[in-house]
Amino acid sequence: MNKVITHHKVLGDERGQLVAIESGIHIPFEIKRVFYIYGTQPNVPRGQHSHHKTQQYLIAVSGSCQVTLDNGQEKVTHILDQPHIGLFQDAMVWGSMHDFSPDCVLLVLANEHYNDSDYIRSYPEFNRILAK
Ligand code: TYD
Numbered sequence: 001m002n003k004v005i006t007h008h009k010v011l012g013d014e015r016g017q018l019v020a021i022e023s024g025i026h027i028p029f030e031i032k033r034v035f036y037i038y039g040t041q042p043n044v045p046r047g048q049h050s051h052h053k054t055q056q057y058l059i060a061v062s063g064s065c066q067v068t069l070d071n072g073q074e075k076v077t078h079i080l081d082q083p084h085i086g087l088f089q090d091a092m093v094w095g096s097m098h099d100f101s102p103d104c105v106l107l108v109l110a111n112e113h114y115n116d117s118d119y120i121r122s123y124p125e126f127n128r129i130l131a132k
Contacts, residue, residue: 001074008084019084021109027057027088029111036107040065040100047097050120052129054112056089058097063104070094072130080106094126 008026011018023030037046047067058067064081071093078087089095097106112118120126 001069001071001076004069004076004088004090005078006086006088008086010084017083021057021059021086027086027109029055029057031109031111032113033110034107035110036061036105037097038062038105040104040106042100042102044100045096045098047095048121050094050126051091051112051118052120053091054110054115054118055091056095056111057109058087058089059083059085059107059109061105061107063101064099065097065101065104065106066099068096068098070096072127092126092130094120094123 006026008019008021011020021027040046058080060080061083064079066077066079067087067089068075068077069087069089080087100106120129
């Protein structure tokens, strides 16, 4: 799998920390949508789907979680446990978010507006499309 984790520069001083993420500079797409997930449970995974076109960039801005990415050939689990770590999930990569800490706020930046028809929620269907 290509490089998917980025450790962003932390711009900190005595007032606290700041991380800046810019389209086309730190992430490889223009941001059209932002959503965030919180109030999760450690034993309840989320995601478990892929997208035809949507690319995502995930940051645990508070707490921690794990994200397993699967491109059909390789499956890698990443730990997001610092607010300056970003994870790129490309289109046609199956993603599962799991093992959330109670304080986790998972921020997701996306290159497309929400569109239910962009989702692939069946793993066999995901494999069928990859095999085409
Ligand atoms: P869902 O895709 O199940 O979340 P997850 O990827 O974390 O498992 O989304 C939960 C609900 O929110 C579902 O009804 C779709 C809706 N939703 C939007 O309306 N806009 C969005 O951008 C997202 C990601 C979800």
